[in-house]
């Protein structure tokens with residue numbers, strides 16, 4: 301039965317296969333016995349292999365062992381977890397922080413808890429799957445507004461007079477499009493209606509804002525109607541998720557969030573690695589500068605070749621292809637040229653918007669970006685022919 305379904309996925313160019321990498325996750329990786337330029341990692345600042353981050357993990361590994369041994373509320377809160385939470389709260393300029401085992405867990409726990417009071421959730425149509433799953437699990441009423449359309453959100457909320465306080469859920473940086481949420485407008489609407497905005501800053505943390513504090517910093521936002529979630533797994537180069545906000549919210553999450561209570565704590569060495577990663581984010585701002593220079597190089601180059609990058613405003617640079625089969629073929633052609641930026645297809649993105657999703661890291665070189673642009677130029681004729 302599953303074979304029939306797999307064959308069907310394959311026929312529709314929607315089958316996914318796992319590829320094995322035989323090296324650390326750097327700008328170049330070993331795949332199928334040859335070195336490939338990796339252009340699809342979220343390791344934006346190159347911290348997954350930073351010597352200080354690796355050393356902090358190694359030291360904590362020797363001191364605390366491998367596993368945390370239990371859920372955070374039973375016997376699983378170790379010193380590195382507490383240190384990390386203090387650092388995250390300071391980094392994000394909030395009162396408090398709570399670390400979860402993954403960003404996915406953080407979204408489940410946060411939204412389940414906030415939905416106790418806010419029984420209607422409005423989500424951007426292109427929110428990350430973990431947010432959608434979180435909203436569904438919460439059993440709140442789910443409404444969807446058009447991508448980045450704050451005006452439509454306002455009119456949906458105004459259908460009820462006076463508008464009922466709701467939960468407004470969005471990515472900060474959208475994970476497949478690389479564009480930004482209209483966060484100032486969403487926060488304004490929230491303030492007018494007594495609502496709360498949840499921003500998933502998985503791709504904003506360490507990347508957006510003058511000091512890398514995230515999308516809220518990018519827009520100069522603070523304030524009570526905004527709750528931020530993020531991951532340790534992308535720009536911070538490690539693993540895990542977190543929520544930052546007022547102390548009472550964090551204390552309440554400790555008591556209520558099922559994805560926090562009923563799973564084993566993050567390995568302590570991973571928490572220690574994240575502390576070291578935050579040190580590097582603060583002490584080596586040149587990494588972020590390099591990241592943005594390379595990002596603009598790729599964005600501008602792709603534009604001059606006539607590619608549609610879907611309004612990317614971040615190191616996530618999609619190259620719109622459209623049809624899933626064509627995107628798959630383009631991904632394969634890139635790989636023949638030694639570049640790995642796989643085709644992203646439905647259901648990850650809407651039908652007809654399949655794309656190559658490229659992501660730049662500070663560890664890439666200008667030459668590597670130019671090489672990618674060179675290949676994109678060669679493939680341009682093929683894309684045009686395919687589109688016709």
Ligand SMILES: *Cc1c(COP(=O)(O)O)cnc(C)c1O
Nearest residue numbers: 402403404428475502531533540
């Ligand atoms: C990656 C991602 C997550 C999940 O984070 P993990 O730590 O990988 O579980 C959540 N939201 C968005 C927008 C993401 O891109």
